Amino acid sequence: MAKIIIPTPLRKFTDNQSSFQATANNVGAALSELTETYPGIKGHLYDDQGQVRQFIKVFVGEDDIKSLDNENTAVETATVISIVPAIAGGCC
Amino acid sequence: MSFSKQELERYSRHIIIPEFGIEGQRKLKEAKVLVVGTGGLGSPVLLYLAAAGVGTIGIVDFDKVDDSNLQRQVLFGVGDVGRPKVDAAADRLRALNPYINIVTYNVQLHSSNALDILKDYDLVADGTDNFPTRYLVNDAAVILGKTNVYASIFRFDGQVTVFNYKHADGTFGPHYRDLYPTPPPPGLVPSCAEGGVLGVLPGIIGSLQASEVIKVITGIGEPLVGKLYLFDALSFESRTLKFKKDPATPKVEKLIDYEQFCGIVKPAAEAKKDNTVKEISVKELKALQDQGADFQLIDVREEYEYEIANLANLGAELIPLATVPANAERIAKDKQVIIHCRSGARSGNAVRLLESQFGYDNLYNLKGGILAYADEVDTSLAKY
Numbered sequence: 318m319a320k321i322i323i324p325t326p327l328r329k330f331t332d333n334q335s336s337f338q339a340t341a342n343n344v345g346a347a348l349s350e351l352t353e354t355y356p357g358i359k360g361h362l363y364d365d366q367g368q369v370r371q372f373i374k375v376f377v378g379e380d381d382i383k384s385l386d387n388e389n390t391a392v393e394t395a396t397v398i399s400i401v402p403a404i405a406g407g408c409c
Numbered sequence: 410m411s412f413s414k415q416e417l418e419r420y421s422r423h424i425i426i427p428e429f430g431i432e433g434q435r436k437l438k439e440a441k442v443l444v445v446g447t448g449g450l451g452s453p454v455l456l457y458l459a460a461a462g463v464g465t466i467g468i469v470d471f472d473k474v475d476d477s478n479l480q481r482q483v484l485f486g487v488g489d490v491g492r493p494k495v496d497a498a499a500d501r502l503r504a505l506n507p508y509i510n511i512v513t514y515n516v517q518l519h520s521s522n523a524l525d526i527l528k529d530y531d532l533v534a535d536g537t538d539n540f541p542t543r544y545l546v547n548d549a550a551v552i553l554g555k556t557n558v559y560a561s562i563f564r565f566d567g568q569v570t571v572f573n574y575k576h577a578d579g580t581f582g583p584h585y586r587d588l589y590p591t592p593p594p595p596g597l598v599p600s601c602a603e604g605g606v607l608g609v610l611p612g613i614i615g616s617l618q619a620s621e622v623i624k625v626i627t628g629i630g631e632p633l634v635g636k637l638y639l640f641d642a643l644s645f646e647s648r649t650l651k652f653k654k655d656p657a658t659p660k661v662e663k664l665i666d667y668e669q670f671c672g673i674v675k676p677a678a679e680a681k682k683d684n685t686v687k688e689i690s691v692k693e694l695k696a697l698q699d700q701g702a703d704f705q706l707i708d709v710r711e712e713y714e715y716e717i718a719n720l721a722n723l724g725a726e727l728i729p730l731a732t733v734p735a736n737a738e739r740i741a742k743d744k745q746v747i748i749h750c751r752s753g754a755r756s757g758n759a760v761r762l763l764e765s766q767f768g769y770d771n772l773y774n775l776k777g778g779i780l781a782y783a784d785e786v787d788t789s790l791a792k793y
Contacts, residue, residue, distance in 0.1 A: 324566065325563060325564050325565065325566050325641075326563065326604075335643075335644070370593070371589065371590040371591040372589050372591055372592055372593040374588065374589070374637075374650075374652070376650045379648070379649060379650050379651050380650075380651055381650070381651060381652050381653070383655070384651070384653060399639075399648060399650060401568075401637065401639065401650065402593065403540070403543075403561075403588075403589040403592060403593060404561045404562070404563040404566065404568060405537070405538060405539050405540045405543050405561055405592075406449075406538050406561055406562045406563045406604075406606060
């Protein structure tokens with residue numbers, strides 16, 4: 318179980334939902350649940366090799382999954398998974 | 410570096426803070442900060458840094474003040490519309506604090522000038538609005554060993570961090586490429602011009618950015634090094650996430666072509682030849698209407714844009730770009746069809762899509778979109 322927070326630019330692929338409750342017990346499986354529920358988000362989250370795209374960071378709690386066990390990082394009921402894409406606006 | 414009586418009085422509320430003191434104020438006065446982008450973020454950053462007494466502030470922007478800026482760019486007033494942003498900003502900041510130096514660069518930051526402009530500054534505050542300039546500012550700061558205080562915004566979301574922070578031992582903190590090695594493909598993350606932004610958001614995020622600049626200069630507190638602060642104005646939730654230097658990040662040794670790096674294809678002669686669509690100018694469109702010519706006008710913008718300004722008086726039919734394939738049967742094949750959007754980019758894509766997938770050969774893109782129509786034909790239309 319984990320709560321995935323969907324960033325604003327990707328909410329158009331999740332029926333404007335800002336979060337998703339996954340039942341899986343690791344990050345990779347939780348993200349798979351998300352992409353199975355909302356298939357439109359998959360191509361924006363993963364590249365052709367199935368890797369999380371380089372302009373997207375995934376955090377478990379406050380830690381980058383790269384500093385943990387990547388997509389094998391375990392999650393629990395209270396875990397918050399954050400998907401954080403690069404945004405560039407400064408609004409000239 | 411000493412202070413005049415007037416300066417001491419002006420900065421007294423800083424000086425009486427024990428952690429700040431006259432020493433903190435002196436560091437501000439000695440500091441040279443370059444603010445890239447004089448927009449939504451640049452406005453509060455510049456106002457607060459000038460008010461706080463940063464001794465030398467450089468301002469880089471190539472744009473002019475536009476009506477649509479005033480919803481969030483609190484540096485500017487109605488009387489500044491049409492003026493170069495750097496000039497309007499410099500006037501406002503000099504009026505705010507006559508004891509500091511303002512240096513203006515009315516240019517677009519580019520690989521050819523970035524190192525030259527950044528080299529004279531201690532620190533850069535990046536408030537630009539596009540990925541190529543973000544990577545350019547980052548790389549130039551890394552090459553020159555300057556700290557880059559970063560903020561960015563989108564709709565209701567803001568991000569703040571301090572990149573390439575120079576630690577006391579001479580090592581540097583993580584930078585933009587450690588966080589995001591490559592940018593998203595063009596079009597996935599809309600700019601504020603396309604996606605919108607809550608006007609007060611850059612005020613909040615830019616003020617946080619200014620606060621980090623002041624902390625880095627004075628050495629007080631704990632700057633956001635290796636930490637990405639996120640703010641969501643809608644839920645009023647904020648998170649601070651940690652990131653590290655990535656050993657896989659290639660060493661930044663020279664500046665590159667950032668447009669190319671970000672996948673923005675330049676209209677090279679060959680590419681242009683393949684991608685060219687037939688175009689019509691707004692004056693030609695007006696002439697067709699005056700002649701009573703039989704044509705169909707399709708607007709591929711979103712409904713909320715249509716509400717701001719539309720060409721309904723010319724019979725424009727709204728078919729948002731994403732719904733064009735599903736509504737292709739509404740688009741005539743037996744007469745001239747003119748397709749428009751805000752500036753001509755989306756409608757160009759619509760023409761290409763309809764030509765390649767549905768076999769149209771009677772489509773014309775309205776050059777410059779409804780913005781050009783508002784400029785050249787009907788000045789009563791709102792521009793946005």
